[in-house]
Amino acid sequence: MNELLSEGLSHTPFIIASYIVFFVVLLADAVYPWIARRRLVRDLNTRWRRERVRQEKT
Amino acid sequence: MNPILYWFHKLGSPPTFYAFAGKLMPWLLVLTLISGGIGLYWGLFVAPADYLQGESVRIIYIHVPAAWMSMAIYAFMAVNAIFALVWRTKIAEILAMAAAPIGAAFTFITLVSGSLWGRPTWGTYWTWDARLTSQLVLLFLYFGVIGLYSAIEDRRRAARAASLLILVGVINLPIIRYSVEWWSTLHQPATIRLVGESSMHASMLWPLLIMAIATKFYFAWALLARSRVMVLRQESGKAWVRDMLESKEPRP
Numbered sequence: 526m527n528e529l530l531s532e533g534l535s536h537t538p539f540i541i542a543s544y545i546v547f548f549v550v551l552l553a554d555a556v557y558p559w560i561a562r563r564r565l566v567r568d569l570n571t572r573w574r575r576e577r578v579r580q581e582k583t
Numbered sequence: 584m585n586p587i588l589y590w591f592h593k594l595g596s597p598p599t600f601y602a603f604a605g606k607l608m609p610w611l612l613v614l615t616l617i618s619g620g621i622g623l624y625w626g627l628f629v630a631p632a633d634y635l636q637g638e639s640v641r642i643i644y645i646h647v648p649a650a651w652m653s654m655a656i657y658a659f660m661a662v663n664a665i666f667a668l669v670w671r672t673k674i675a676e677i678l679a680m681a682a683a684p685i686g687a688a689f690t691f692i693t694l695v696s697g698s699l700w701g702r703p704t705w706g707t708y709w710t711w712d713a714r715l716t717s718q719l720v721l722l723f724l725y726f727g728v729i730g731l732y733s734a735i736e737d738r739r740r741a742a743r744a745a746s747l748l749i750l751v752g753v754i755n756l757p758i759i760r761y762s763v764e765w766w767s768t769l770h771q772p773a774t775i776r777l778v779g780e781s782s783m784h785a786s787m788l789w790p791l792l793i794m795a796i797a798t799k800f801y802f803a804w805a806l807l808a809r810s811r812v813m814v815l816r817q818e819s820g821k822a823w824v825r826d827m828l829e830s831k832e833p834r835p
Contacts, residue, residue, distance in 0.1 A: 536639040536703050543696040547645045551801065554688045558808035565812060566828055569819055573829070 595674050597814045598823045604807040611804035619797035625790035633787070639703045640787070646696040647775075648795040649689045652802060653721060654756055656686035660728070661753045664746035674810075676742035677817070679749060680732050681809035685802055687725035694718060705769060713762035714770035717755060724752040738817055 584592070593599050626644030633640035660682045666675035697715065698708045709715065728745045735741035763772045775781045781788055818824050 536637055539639055539699045539703055540641050543642045543645060543699045546695045546699075547649070547692050550688050550692050554685060554805055555801075555808070557684075558805070558812050561812045562815065565816055565819075569824070569828060573825065 595672055597673065597818050597821075600674050601811055601814050604811050608804055608807050611800050611807070615797055615800040615804055618793055618800060622790050622793035622797050626794060630787050630790050636704055639700055642696050642700040643787075644790055644794050646693060646700055647791055648798040649692040649696065650718070651795055652798045653686060653690040653693050653718070654759060655799075656682050656689060656802060657721065657724070657749070657752070657756060660686065660749050664749040667742055667746045668750075671743075673739070673817070674814075676739065676746070677810050677813045678806065679746055680728075680742055681806055681813055682802075683725055683728045683732070683745075684809070685805045687722060687729065689798070689802075690718065690722040690725055694722060710769055712769045713766040714759065714768050717759040717762050720755055721752075721759060724748075724755060727752075 594603060622644065627641055630641070630644075632638045660679045663675040663679035663682070666672045667679055694715075697718075701710075702708050728748055731748055732741045732745040735744055762768060763770055774783045775788065775791070783791070815824060
């Protein structure tokens, strides 16, 4: 790590930027299914609740 | 019926697949975090700097595994596309479509990290070199598959149309692989070989291989996570989905 900060100082921003891109892209990719599932479950529950109410009325 | 064949046949059923994927996912996530943690620590803090590239060699611990994944995922999609087109397997359609955004993510990482490695090493962020250009074409192919799948309302017809595009795009895989041999490129030829000796020292090769394994575990985890959402969406009209979501248990 010391070598990274001393000798390779000019390369450090490129290394840091690469790892940031790597983590940000994969994190976004990992979070997406979790958000999509939550949204889908909420929408389905709303739809089924509406259906139940409609059935109870008729 | 052969028990293994029977198991695969059973896995083709959406409820079985959904439950199986749910059980497998936590293990895959743990394996991703352990192997990724070891690989990153080794690559960033233990592995030596390269005598020519200096410290910028540390970018390869994410660049090379991401590049391998970008091609491997496309090949995986092509295999599933064949199953989707020939046998019309619903899970194969879902797996092929769920893999596309993950493949696009890895291809994007490959291009950006390669560009950031190229600046201190080659003196430029980008050149219309055969390897770089064919990798960019791969990213566009991924975008094409995602776009085509989103453009058609009927999910099953959309998956079959996108599967056809996947199979057409397979031609790009050997072009990427052999571009450094077929054309005179700025990108160096392969330093790691499956057959024969690799020209990379073991102190650098091991963290690279561990990162390659970590990205494979990540892909399996992300693929199952996306596939489960797609299964849920496509099967939302079925009784098993309603029973599962309305019951106290969130997962079967």
